[in-house]
Amino acid sequence: MNKLTDYTSYADAQHHWSVEKLWDIFDGSREQLNIAHECIDRHATDPERVAIIVVHADGHDEILTYREIAQDSSRFAHYLAEQGIGPGDRVAVMLEPSRAFYTTLFGVMKTGAIAVPLFTLFGPDGIRLRVGDCAPKMLFTNDEKISMVEDTPSLVSVVVNNAFLTDLSRYDERYTVRTGSDDLAIxxxxxxxxxxxxxxxxxxxxxxxxxxxxxxxxxxxxxxDRFFCPSSPAWGHGLWHGTLAPLALGLTIGAFSGRYNASRLLQALSEHKFTNMSAAATHYRMIRNSPDVNTYSYSIKKLSFTGEPIDSATESFIEDLFGASVCSMYGTTEIGVILVSYPGADDFPVKNGSLGKPIPGGVVEVHDADGNVCLPGTVGEMKVLRRGAWIPTKDLGRTDEDGYFYHAGRADDVIISAGWTMSAVEIEDAILKHPDVLEAAAIGVPDELRGQVVKAFVVAKRPGDEQLKQDIQDSVRSQLSQHEYPRQIAFVSELPKTPAGKVHRKKLREQEAGKVQREIEPISQQ
Known part of the structure; x- marks a missing residue:
C-alpha cells in the first residue's frame, strides 16, 4: 500500500490524505510512540547515514550520523536516570545546534522526561521567566551561559562540553524507550x-x-530531500519543521549554529547540495542583501517560509536566484500550520503574496466581526474549524476568487487614518520595493487631525535624508492608494525583533507611546 510520502501532487494530497495514513509513516502506534525513536533510532541501522550537517558560523561543518546521535542520546538517557530524572520531569536545554544539543534533546525524550528548548541568546530575564514557569530539575547549557543559571535555586545546571560528552562513553549505547503517545515530550x-x-x-x-x-x-x-532550515531549534519552526519532521522521514538535514550569516548559509547550500529549504522571511531578505549571493551554484528545488509575510521584492529575487517558487506556510504555535502552498506539487499554481490554501482535511475561513463568512476580497479575521468550533488566529486576511488566502496583518497592526483602514504589511511591502531600503516596519502613531498616520522605520543602504524620505513616499504612493503612504519616516540602524526574528511592531508602538507620554506629562503637571 502506498504511503503519503509516495505522492507529490495537490490532487493526490486531497484524495489520499487521512489521519490513519499519517500513522503509517511511523513505527509507533496510537498507544505507544517516542519522538527520539521515530526521529533517530529507527534510522540508525546504517552506520554511515548522515542525519545532520551543522553549519557553524565560524566556518566549520559538523557532520553527525543517525548512529552517532542514537548512541550518544541513549548514553545520555542512562546518565539522566542516574541523576534521578524520570517521566514527567522537565529538563531545559539551552545549546546551539551541535552534537551536544541533539544528544541532550533526544536523550531527555528517551527517558520520558520533558525537553524544554531555550534560546541561547536569552539574557537573565528571559531565562528566569521560563525557568520559573516550567520549573526544570536540570538545565544543560554551554560554558558561556552557565554563569547566568548556576545560582538558580533548586536547579541543577550542567555544562555540556567535549569532556562531558567523552565521559558519557561509560554508559550503555542502547536504551529502551517506554513512552505512551499521549505522554508529554516538549x-x-x-x-x-x-x-x-x-x-x-x-x-x-x-x-x-x-x-x-x-x-x-x-x-x-x-x-x-536534503533539507535545510536556518531557524533556531529553540523556536517552533526550527525545532518541529526544521528538525523533528525531516529526521522522522530519515532525511539529511542542515542546521545553522551561531550568529546567522547569509553568506555562510549560501556557501553551505552549495557545498552540501541541499535541495529543499524552509526559512523565515528575514533569512531570505538577508540572502537578498548578501554580497556573495551570485558566488555559488545551487541545487534547490523547493522553498518555503513562515513566521511573517515575505515582501514581494524579496520573493521575486529569491525565485530568480534559486529557480523555485517561494511557498508560504502559515500557522501559529498554538494552532499549528493551517495554510500551505504545497511545495513540489506541479499541479498547484503558487500565487505570489498568498498564504496558499488549507492543508488536506482543513477548514479555514475569513469571518467578519459578526462571525459571517467574508466575500472574496473583503478583509476579516482568519479562523480555523476545530472539533466543531471556530478558533480565531488573531490575524486578518482575505481570500480571492480562486480560494487562495492572503495575510492582512495582525489585528493590532491595522492603521486607521482619517477613516481609511490600512494594512501595515502592505505598506511595508511597498516600501521594501525601493532599491535603497533594506528593512522596514510600519505602525500607526497618533495625529491630531487624522487620528492616526503611518510612521515607517527604515533601515537604508545610504544615509537617510529628506530626498530619500520623499523618494520612499512617492514610491509607496505610486503603488498603493494616494492616502496610503508613510507621512512620517524614521531612519534607523536596525529594527527591533522578537527572539524568533520577526519584526517587533509592538515594541515600536510602545516606544512611540512612551514619547507621547513624556510630552504630555510636563503639561499635566503645570
Missing part, C-alpha cells in the same frame, strides 16, 4: 519579550504525527 515557548510572561505550548509525543501534515504539504518534504 514544552515549546512562544517568542514573547523578556519582560512578558511567554506561553509554554505543551506537546505530547504524538504531536510528531500531526506535525507531518505541515512537513508533507507546507515544506514539501519527501524521501531523498
Amino acid at each position: 514544552f515549546q515557548y512562544t517568542s514573547g519579550t523578556t519582560r512578558e510572561q511567554p506561553d509554554a505550548i505543551k506537546h505530547s509525543h504524538k504531536a510528531l504525527v500531526t506535525l507531518m501534515v505541515a512537513a508533507l504539504y507546507g515544506t514539501g518534504l519527501r524521501p531523498g
Whole structure:
C-alpha cells in the first residue's frame, strides 16, 4: 500500500490524505510512540547515514550520523536516570545546534522526561521567566551561559562540553524507550519579550504525527530531500519543521549554529547540495542583501517560509536566484500550520503574496466581526474549524476568487487614518520595493487631525535624508492608494525583533507611546 510520502501532487494530497495514513509513516502506534525513536533510532541501522550537517558560523561543518546521535542520546538517557530524572520531569536545554544539543534533546525524550528548548541568546530575564514557569530539575547549557543559571535555586545546571560528552562513553549505547503517545515530550515557548510572561505550548509525543501534515504539504518534504532550515531549534519552526519532521522521514538535514550569516548559509547550500529549504522571511531578505549571493551554484528545488509575510521584492529575487517558487506556510504555535502552498506539487499554481490554501482535511475561513463568512476580497479575521468550533488566529486576511488566502496583518497592526483602514504589511511591502531600503516596519502613531498616520522605520543602504524620505513616499504612493503612504519616516540602524526574528511592531508602538507620554506629562503637571 502506498504511503503519503509516495505522492507529490495537490490532487493526490486531497484524495489520499487521512489521519490513519499519517500513522503509517511511523513505527509507533496510537498507544505507544517516542519522538527520539521515530526521529533517530529507527534510522540508525546504517552506520554511515548522515542525519545532520551543522553549519557553524565560524566556518566549520559538523557532520553527525543517525548512529552517532542514537548512541550518544541513549548514553545520555542512562546518565539522566542516574541523576534521578524520570517521566514527567522537565529538563531545559539551552545549546546551539551541535552534537551536544541533539544528544541532550533526544536523550531527555528517551527517558520520558520533558525537553524544554531555550534560546541561547536569552539574557537573565528571559531565562528566569521560563525557568520559573516550567520549573526544570536540570538545565544543560554551554560554558558561556552557565554563569547566568548556576545560582538558580533548586536547579541543577550542567555544562555540556567535549569532556562531558567523552565521559558519557561509560554508559550503555542502547536504551529502551517506554513512552505512551499521549505522554508529554516538549514544552515549546512562544517568542514573547523578556519582560512578558511567554506561553509554554505543551506537546505530547504524538504531536510528531500531526506535525507531518505541515512537513508533507507546507515544506514539501519527501524521501531523498536534503533539507535545510536556518531557524533556531529553540523556536517552533526550527525545532518541529526544521528538525523533528525531516529526521522522522530519515532525511539529511542542515542546521545553522551561531550568529546567522547569509553568506555562510549560501556557501553551505552549495557545498552540501541541499535541495529543499524552509526559512523565515528575514533569512531570505538577508540572502537578498548578501554580497556573495551570485558566488555559488545551487541545487534547490523547493522553498518555503513562515513566521511573517515575505515582501514581494524579496520573493521575486529569491525565485530568480534559486529557480523555485517561494511557498508560504502559515500557522501559529498554538494552532499549528493551517495554510500551505504545497511545495513540489506541479499541479498547484503558487500565487505570489498568498498564504496558499488549507492543508488536506482543513477548514479555514475569513469571518467578519459578526462571525459571517467574508466575500472574496473583503478583509476579516482568519479562523480555523476545530472539533466543531471556530478558533480565531488573531490575524486578518482575505481570500480571492480562486480560494487562495492572503495575510492582512495582525489585528493590532491595522492603521486607521482619517477613516481609511490600512494594512501595515502592505505598506511595508511597498516600501521594501525601493532599491535603497533594506528593512522596514510600519505602525500607526497618533495625529491630531487624522487620528492616526503611518510612521515607517527604515533601515537604508545610504544615509537617510529628506530626498530619500520623499523618494520612499512617492514610491509607496505610486503603488498603493494616494492616502496610503508613510507621512512620517524614521531612519534607523536596525529594527527591533522578537527572539524568533520577526519584526517587533509592538515594541515600536510602545516606544512611540512612551514619547507621547513624556510630552504630555510636563503639561499635566503645570
